[in-house]
Amino acid sequence: MAANGETAPQWKTTIIASTSLRNHDTNRMLSAQQHRIRFSDSVESGAFIFPLSGTAFLLVDPQDLPECFEESGLIERINTFVQVHRNSFLLLFAPFNGTREMEIFTVIQHRFLGSNLRILPVRNNAEIVKGMLTIAKATSKPHVDSIRNRMSLARAHIIESSPVWEMLRDML
Secondary structure, X not given: OOOOOXXXXXXXXXXXXXXXXXXXXXHHXXXXXXXXXXXXXXXXXXXXXXXXXXXXXXXXXXXXXXXXXXXXXXXXXXXXHHHHOOEEEEEEEOOOOOHHHHHHHHHHHHHOOOXXXXXXXXXXXXXXXXXXXXXXXXXXXXXXXXXXXXXXXXXXXXXXXXXXXXXXXXXX
8 A cells, every 4th residue: 555645556457358349438448547458359249358367257238138138149158258267257237227137137147156157237337347447456466465465464363362262272
């Protein structure tokens, strides 16, 4: 953390995005924060990949799906995405929680229960960017080591000051 009024350096990373997202507002927001964005035709349509943190995000907008979304191929797309990316997140874009959005959310949740897919409902582009960057930063190499060290220190502090641990030490 920064002290004496200094600002901490802003975290920047490289993001591989689907070319289908080239004109999406999230790209402009990420670029404004000085992240490097590379577009690729070889990634799943609607995907953002953070190579340094090993996370991938698939943006799905229920409004872009046909009325009978089971026939849209969405489940197959998500299944392929989960198989390719070990640490996968589904960004379900729903500006409001209507009946259709909740139905799609429930079907996806039941279908991928127990898999490595995590579903993140988002309401606007700012939430999309904030959610992706928070997860990617927390799982990137220098930050994950820092978090691990802080957790270890907190655990040691709890053990040292715990009356239960003192009682157990006295018993041994």
